[in-house]
Amino acid sequence: xxxxxxxxxxxxxxxxxxxxxxxxxxxxxxxxxxxxxxxxxxxxxxxxxxxxxxxxxxxxxxxxxxxxxxxxxxxxxxxxxxxxxxxxxxxxxxxxxxxxxxxxxxxxxxxxxxxxxxxxxxxxxxxxxxxxxxxxxxxxxxxxxxxxxxxxxxxx
Amino acid sequence: xxxxxxxxxxxxxxxxxxxxxxxxxxxxxxxxxxxxxxxxxxxxxxxxxxxxxxxxxxxxxxxxxxxxxxxxxxxxxxxxxxxxxxxxxxxxxxxxxxxxxxxxxxxxxxxxxxxxxxxxxxxxxxxxxxxxxxxxxxxxxxxxxxxxxxxxxxxx
DNA sequence: TATTGTTATACTCTATAACTATA
DNA sequence: TATAGTTATAGAGTATAACAATA
Numbered sequence: 631x632x633x634x635x636x637x638x639x640x641x642x643x644x645x646x647x648x649x650x651x652x653x654x655x656x657x658x659x660x661x662x663x664x665x666x667x668x669x670x671x672x673x674x675x676x677x678x679x680x681x682x683x684x685x686x687x688x689x690x691x692x693x694x695x696x697x698x699x700x701x702x703x704x705x706x707x708x709x710x711x712x713x714x715x716x717x718x719x720x721x722x723x724x725x726x727x728x729x730x731x732x733x734x735x736x737x738x739x740x741x742x743x744x745x746x747x748x749x750x751x752x753x754x755x756x757x758x759x760x761x762x763x764x765x766x767x768x769x770x771x772x773x774x775x776x777x778x779x780x781x782x783x784x785x786x
Numbered sequence: 787x788x789x790x791x792x793x794x795x796x797x798x799x800x801x802x803x804x805x806x807x808x809x810x811x812x813x814x815x816x817x818x819x820x821x822x823x824x825x826x827x828x829x830x831x832x833x834x835x836x837x838x839x840x841x842x843x844x845x846x847x848x849x850x851x852x853x854x855x856x857x858x859x860x861x862x863x864x865x866x867x868x869x870x871x872x873x874x875x876x877x878x879x880x881x882x883x884x885x886x887x888x889x890x891x892x893x894x895x896x897x898x899x900x901x902x903x904x905x906x907x908x909x910x911x912x913x914x915x916x917x918x919x920x921x922x923x924x925x926x927x928x929x930x931x932x933x934x935x936x937x938x939x940x941x942x
Numbered sequence: 943t944a945t946t947g948t949t950a951t952a953c954t955c956t957a958t959a960a961c962t963a964t965a
Numbered sequence: 966t967a968t969a970g971t972t973a974t975a976g977a978g979t980a981t982a983a984c985a986a987t988a
Contacts, residue, residue, distance in 0.1 A: 658935040660862045663815040706816045735969040766937045778931040779814040781922045891946040
């Protein structure tokens with residue numbers, strides 16, 4: 631009757647409470663994302679920046695030639711949402727927009743000194759979050775996890 | 787000037803285009819979740835069920851004694867959102883609600899024959915999605931990935 | 943008093959289409 | 966014509982608080 635379990639050849643290593651649901655990729659990806667979001671959100675909260683805002687600053691600082699659309703793709707959000715996000719970053723005094731000379735349709739978004747300082751403080755916090763989040767894994771396992779996710783995400 | 791890169795001791799194994807952003811945990815978790823959602827959504831679309839609806843049926847079928855709240859936790863959604871989800875599943879004729887005798891605050895949500903048939907067809911599709919999604923990895927690497935995610939998620 | 947399911951509300955995010963200005 | 970940024974809008978999801986029934 632519980633045929634979905636029979637299809638799964640794993641011996642259900644941990645917690646048989648839900649009969650296999652918690653070992654499905656969908657469950658694992660959803661919950662790992664949810665938990666990491668909660669962790670970083672709480673850790674960054676004292677310096678007044680959200681995980682998404684930090685990620686946006688991080689992208690923008692690294693590559694000045696990225697268009698808003700390319701940054702949106704890196705953040706995994708829509709370009710229309712990106713407009714509001716940059717509006718917000720600009721209103722907080724963390725970035726400035728100006729048209730790109732060689733293609734005036736595009737914007738160059740650069741960090742202000744305030745934005746750069748906040749990014750650096752945030753980066754230290756995010757580094758700690760990454761370590762804390764992967765604390766259950768050995769250094770080798772953590773590296774393998776990142777490489778495996780990278781390989782899967784890089785597949786188009 | 788690009789000091790955030792200097793903080794990262796990895797030699798940026800793939801695609802230096804974004805200077806490290808795409809190897810952050812936040813990026814990897816977000817995009818892996820996003821892509822898997824798109825894959826399963828498209829694959830399940832022909833039989834008229836969403837990934838979340840399938841996941842809900844899967845939870846409910848495996849453990850009849852789970853309360854709506856416990857299923858909501860497994861799905862990673864709020865209990866208030868779960869009400870609307872079960873409403874929808876019930877309206878489609880896939881599940882039925884009835885009060886649990888020993889604790890009449892709780893509902894027992896059982897699958898109808900229609901719901902069970904749909905779950906089984908969906909499960910075969912999801913199995914294929916999991917294989918396809920991890921195709922870039924060897925069987926051992928895929929198993930290690932699942933175990934690593936499981937270990938990280940299981941940490942409270 | 944605490945919990946389950948429920949409803950209501952406001953807020954955020956997503957999806958889509960259209961508009962403008964540039965190319 | 967095609968693309969980048971922008972705006973508008975509808976729909977979905979999230980967060981929060983409250984309430985009734987039950988424990």
